[in-house]
Amino acid sequence: MAYNEQLAALMREAGFLKEDGSVGLKVFARAAGRHAGKTFTHTYVQRWLSGMVPRDPQVRKAVAQALSERLGRRVGLEEVGFASGETMPADLGLSYPTKALDGIAAVTSLWRADLDQASALLVAPANVAAWNEASLSWLVAARHDMVNGTGKRRVTTADITGLRSMTDMFDRLDGQHGGGHARRALIEFLGTDLGGLLRGSYDDKVGRELYKAAAQATLLGAWMSYDAGLHGLAQRYFIQALRLADESGDRLLGASILDAMSHQATFLGNYREAANLARAARMGTASSGSASAAAHFYSMEARALARLGEAADCDRAMAAAVREFERRKPDDDPADWFGYFNEAELAAELGHCNRDLGRAVDATTYATQSLGPVESGYVRSDFFVTMVLADAYLDQGEAEKACEVALGALEIGEQLKSARCEAYVGEFRQRLSGVGSSAVVKDFVDQVSGTRLWTPEDARRAPSRDATLLT
Template sequence: MEGNEDLAALMREAGFLKGDGSVGLKVFARAVSRHSDRTYTHTYVKRWLGGMVPRDDMTRRAITRALSERLGRAVGLSEVGFGTAEKVPAHLGLSYPDKAAEGIAIVGSLWQADLANTTALLNAPTNVGAWNEASLSWLVAARHDTANGSGKRRVSPGDIAGVQSMTEMFDRLDGQHGGGHARRALIEFLRTDLAALLRGSYSDETGRELFKVASQATLLGAWMSYDAGLHGLAQRYFIQALKLAESTGDRLRGASILDAMSHQATFLGKYREAANLARAARMGTETAGSPSASAHFYAMEARALARLGDAAECDRAMSAAVREFERRNPEDDPADWFAYFNEAELAAELGHCNRDLGRSVDASTYAAQSLGPTESGYVRSDFFATMVLADAYLDQGEAEQACRVALGALEIGEQLKSARCQAYVDEFRQRLDRVGNSATVRDFAEQASNTRLWHPEDARRAPNLA
């Protein structure tokens, strides 16, 4: 049975999974119920075996006590695949693993602790040193290794295609509804299905393909955690995704993860680190032949430099981004996952940069282009560009137009569960405060009061529930 193999092994040892499986599940459910003030059925047991981690500590403890009673020895939470907040080291996932096998173990522990709602992990801050160590380790890596699993299950191309399809589905959900919408469901999938494959057996060639989809799925988990405001956890997922990518030998794949780290660092106000991460991504792929990737790396560097107020260097990076973008041929570009980086996305990046440099007219021009005939294809991206446009209009003194645009963004945001979206709204609110208590502002505030994102206490609470 796939899923929580640790729990399954202990239940077999205790005699709950021999003979008629359904009878054993019912017996185990009754045993667990005796150690709790709740009643469980065989359906609950199936879910636990499938990889679902009970959210409440009472249920987790009842499961270990039922097993301890039958086995005649103490059984800990980590032994049944649940783990505890107390046993999760504060540095879990921050270090860049030396070996692929170590990386598999670490990311598995992260998924497990995440599903167990480990407070120390969910509330963890980011660590600047971890960004530096990971980027340097990736840059100087001399070789890649793939852990040849010794498990009984033989991994097939169909298994890998299944992970790819699921990752693409969650990616669409993320873009349309935000990282807080289905983040936990993705992590549950990774903890069960992907973890089982990584523990399986595979050839070197199959292993490289498996690690490609594993790195991409883990990267998506990092993005969704970042978007949900779980920044320390997201950083850990980014780092482990980078190691999985290194194990494929695909430098562009790893560079795309450094690029994502740069994005998060800029969001968190770590602008110099963000610029360096983007530069590391570019330096590590100078001969890779991907203008699309190079353009995005320059754009991320520009975003950080704009926030620093370094107009000259930002202009240099923006010009390089445009130059590389004009060279690209999506059909021949080896970094096919950068295909989303179209004209609308580039315009959005340039709009952000010009807004942050105080060039409000240029910012509104680029933001409007981003929302023009070539759509980004992502609801959340449209929200960001629309808020940049509203900011730019405010900076131009066009309060009425800015408020109209912002209301449109807030309407888009009704379907998004995203801490990043809330941050854009907060930034607009700060700009609006400088306008004063005009009739336009009062009218906007009245209409905005009916939207979720204008109430930060509601919008910020939602992402962590997913």
């Protein structure tokens, strides 16, 4: 049986849902009935909690009004879990909220629409103007002196520790299995647990830590949505994560989100916007003193410039990335944001850039350096750089070596549910099509034709021209 956890959470917060159940349900039934001009019993409330959405719009509004009255704030239908089937604003989550409460409302609505599988949201493309507006808003936003929560639930540092632990768990799952693996479970967690915390009560110190943890969790939701190929949705999560980070006062966290947005923009072919997002991240943290962060921002800028074919500017950005990286002091860097950015990660970025600039030998050198003698433990990251290495070998005319490397990557990729990984395979497939139907190519295709990433499940069910290009 379905269960409306959103309604249950709000009723608990408002004091309507108690341990014994019945008394609170009757009180809530009377409150909702008063707003609807009808008489409800606890049985009605039990049906709503079980997942039944009232057909009468007036009843739905009455439930929200009863909760709003008790909580002392506006409660929308989407927050109650009654928004299914209603029109979702086309620009939901695209704007950078002016006020913290507006940001909470926006991200809460996104979670609900996502879980309701709102088709308009799941198929939405990225909006170029939204990237520009968000980065500018973050750069010029007034700093916030106080963060306060006024809800009934008292938020503690233990709550924030729990939130971070869950985020870390989902982050590990994402890195090992791809964004398509546990994305929905993460969103369910955010919509119930994190939503309740943000609507709780907390002082300034706890509030800033809560917003920081919330921004990290929402950022992970954005990354997983991006990796799953839900680009319009991912962009909206990135924007709302940026606003949450701004409320926390952590500029490097906000810059890391712009950095991630740059990564997505490059993937989608919006290279000029991607370069600008990376520059905005660097400009907004010029006084932070984090060389690791600056190195990564330059790397993202270089990635975009390489795709544009602007070799001279890309070379300058790559040189700056190396220069900043060499002067970094890992112990002084914020481990949460850029602690992972080591020699292997930098080499991977330089490998991407040189591949895209047509410098196959240099790309091979950097990709090999990135992979190194020891596995990184990040399956998807290793997959990406291995495919870059395979591309570079193909570009040098070494088809046999390229196929050998790609075969290893595709075997690794069997555990990954990732649209981004599929895109890397697509690039290799395109390069391989120019080699012709040699014995090496035919043997490779025979070996990989049944793998998850070479022939995705949808293509296996209904093979397209592209799916059979090299078969």
